[in-house]
Amino acid sequence: MNKVISSPDPLQRNIKTIVNASLPRRHAAERRFRWYGLIAVSLGLAFVVLMFGNIISKGYPAFWQTYIQVPIQFDPAVIDPQGNRDPQALQSADYAALVRAGMRRMFPAVEGRLELRALYGLVSSDGALELQNRVLQNPELIGAEQEIWLLASANVDTLIKGNIERSLDETERPIKDNQIGWVDQLQAAGQIEKQFNTILFSSGDSREPEQAGIRGALMGSFYTLLITFLLSFPIGVATAVYLEEFAPKNRWTDLIEVNINNLAAVPSIVFGLLGLAVFINFFGLPRSAPLVGGLVLSLMTLPVIIIAGRAALTSVPPSIREAALGVGASKLQMVGHHVLPLAMPGMLTGSIIGMARALGESAPLLMIGMVAFIVDVPKSFTDPATVLPVQIFLWSDLPERAFVERTSAAIMVLLAFMIVMNGLAIILRKRFERRW
Amino acid sequence: MSTTIIEAKANLDNALNAEGRQIPLSSVQITDYDHRQTVGKITVDNPKMICRDVNVYYTGKQALKHVSIDIGANEVIAFIGPSGCGKSTFLRCLNRMNDTIPFCQVIGEIKLDQDDIYDKSIDVVQLRARVGMVFQKPNPFPKSIYENVAYGPRIHGMVDGKAEMDELVRASLERAGLLKEVENRLSEPGTSLSGGQQQRLCIARAIAVNPEVILMDEPCSALDPIATAKIEELIDELRENYTIVIVTHSMQQAARVSQRTAYFHLGDLIEIGETDQIFTNPKHKLTEDYITGRFG
Known part of the structure; x- marks a missing residue:
């Protein structure tokens, strides 16, 4: 049998022997690949554990x-x-x-x-x-x-x-x-x-570590993100729908598309400079305000939502569009009744990614003055405020030992904020998702 | 009656611009290729739709050449031909489904009763309500069976109140021969049905808006023989109330369900005639080659 392998005419060779001979090599390659994957995943997990372990062990005492x-x-x-x-x-x-x-x-x-x-x-x-x-x-x-x-x-x-x-x-x-x-x-x-540290959650920033809390930053983040979401989600979805479903395909829309893709890759600090120049210097909006922060972060989040939204719209099967048009739905009815509901889960996923990025953003907010030392908890969109990542940045810079644990505690709260936000979005997405 | 290419192009140009479509028609070179003369009688006594000199171009490439044909009221007419012959393209001209394809131009005259369907005054929404369509792959909406059928009447505002809608949904399902099978599960998703049932649901959805013409684009190509038989039976029943245009790959199907058959070949309408005559005594060589299975 073995001789058949070396027959000069390939068609004369025995396929069974040839395949059997190559099987160990193929299996080994598969095993190797599985190991690479496992190693990559465990390495990633190890770093996550290391990070969380470090943050939690450092930040945990701050709650007491x-x-x-x-x-x-x-x-x-x-x-x-x-x-x-x-x-x-x-x-x-x-x-x-x-x-x-x-x-x-x-x-x-x-x-x-x-x-x-x-x-x-x-x-x-x-x-x-x-x-x-x-x-x-x-x-x-x-x-x-x-x-x-x-x-x-x-x-x-x-x-x-x-x-x-x-x-x-x-x-x-x-x-x-x-x-x-x-x-x-x-x-x-x-x-x-040692008592539970309520001050951490009830007061704003302070020069005295024992009196410093994250409520100001938390509320600042909340107001800023609210503005960001209220602006970027409807505008982003509307833009995606228009560009994908209604806009004519010509040079101008191509140009717009290229620009949106580029905007998604622009470093965030540039948006901060833009916000400073336009919103504060030109329009005269207040400095350090969540309103301006939200506007700046909206600019940053919009391209992400638009791109994800367009991808979600494209993935809606054309047969559904034809079905709607076939019974005489107008284009807007087709989009509103069928395409948009089917694309909504994808759009929400894109928005979550965008919002999570906005929540963790600090650089553009430094530019518009949200880095100031603010003791009062903001009560409106125009009160001076700071946000959680900037608060973390500020505290990490202070010499007092007691701020080290507060920095880590603030990181924990930021992560919890993010998890709550993502959880909410996942629930929303599940509600929109139609499995059939 | 027959407009010249240049005139038609200018008309269409205006029409499309008025509609806001930005296709730069003038920049696309239109070449009028040689076409074959249609064999057989294209006219009928009581036409529902009259098509004259219909040409379709995809970015300047001619997909359909000077097709002229009448579609009679309450008849089933089958379009047959090898792949890429333009039969589906022509079908989609009849309810302007081609409008959704960018760079697709339709030149010529198609009339539904007295209305030129490519005229500015005709809205596609109205046209598609009058000319329903069933697609190759069953495509129910991801909604309940009830909602699938009720959607068309609802957006057109055909009925008043829930009771009337219920009645219309049941009547449409009944006509599509689906009512018995789904009567007790109207709120279940339409996609939970079998392929054949889904296709009949799509037919029910199409007839719920009471169209005058139903276009069927290979409605059975994704179905098994039993489901196919049911649909064919249904087509025969529907003929009483509707005019049906069916595109099919199966010559047996064409022979079974249609009264007239049109044979397309590479964008030309080669032959049109009574179905019996086409299948027993084709006049054109190409038709004969196709139905005897020499190609296709």
Whole structure:
């Protein structure tokens, strides 16, 4: 049989023997290819795990914040010397003095200006605000004495979370020996506790790490993306439908198509410059506003949605179009009743990709001033705001150790935002999808 | 009656521009190739559609040459011929389905009753409601069986109210011989039916708007013999109410369902006549070669 393989006439050779001889090689190639695939996938997964592991392990502590229990005496002489419960007076009273008094009561032995200042430094300046709020809400407190959990300063928090090396020389760490001693005493007495960090979600940016939150950035991202979606989705879909279904095929539409494809590849910072020049300098829209951010990101997202939308429209089978036209549907009816519903899942997928990109975008927003330090949570589309990726960028730049974990926490929130958004889009898509 | 090519081209040019189609007709070179004279009697006593000197060009390439033919009322006329002979192209001229193909020009005169269907005053929507179409591949909408049939009447506003629509849907399905099979599952997707049922659903959808003419483009080529037999039976029944033009690859089918048959060859209408005569006694050599199976 083997001799047949080498017969000079190919048609005389035995195909069975020839194929059998080549099978091991073919199978090996297949196995090899499967391994390449597996290696590629596991490598990718490994990096994902590494990234998420790193971010979560760094950011997780930020969701917990250290509080110190301080005995506060709501001294009427400090809060309301006149005794008439005038809200104006209650507002402007020196609550920090109450906090300081409380701290002194816990450590009566501490004396001297520097020592006392170090002692007061254990609690955050947020404590005074906290007391003010309590009093304003409930003036009955005046004259009472209460144990109140006050927010610890960022240094104490960092120490409690084990991020400050105690063995370092005193001059090399932000928290001094005497402070460490007091913290240890408080901890032993059970007067230090870690509570869920609500401030992270309820307040805007701050110079004090313990008071800094992402709500401002979150709302900024929300407003910006809302504008982006409201503008780019309808315009993108309408453009795709017009170009694909109605526009004549000529030089002009070719030119438009080439330009749209090019726009999709333009670096995002260029859109930021455009926004600065056109929206802010020419139209005089406010700086740092989600409105302008949304406009800029819409410009960036539009080409993506248009291209995906056109691809989705082309993939609708021509037989459906003919069927609709065949019973006398007008072109718009054909598109509106049959083509668009069938193309909608694809269009939504394109929009998700575009919106996800917009959510993670920071460069063009730097150009239009959304990189400013903004403490207030934006309440409208024209309030100054920043967005999550820019907030991450800002925090990652700050020297305080406590901002490291907040940066990672903000990344986690950004990722969660993205997952929620994508999940929503997938649900929408499923609803539009017709399996039959 | 017969317009010259140049006149027709100018007319069409104006018509198309008025419609907003940007095809630069003037830039396309139109060559009028030699064509063969049609054998047989093209006229009938009571024509539904009259086609004279119909030429079709795809980007200047002539796909149909001077086709003149009458389609009689309530007759089934079959177009046969080898692949690429222009029979489908001609069929699609009859409800202006060719309009959707860019760079396709139709020159000549096609009348439905008294109306020139390529006239500016005729809207394709109206034309396609009057001239329904069934396609080669069953193409029900991805909607329920009910919605498939109700779609046409709904967009044209043919009926008032749900009760009337229900009645119309049932009547159309009944006429298409599908009602018994789908009566209890009208809300199921049309695509869940078998191929033959889908095709009958498409016929029901076409007759739901009560057209005058039904065009069928190889309606059975994707179906098995049993489903084909059912459709052929149906075509015979539909003849009472509609004029049917059917393009088919199967000569047996043409012989079974049609009263007249037209044989196309490379864009020419070679021969037209009574179906019996075409199949038993073809007058043109090409027709004879084709039906005796010498080519095609």
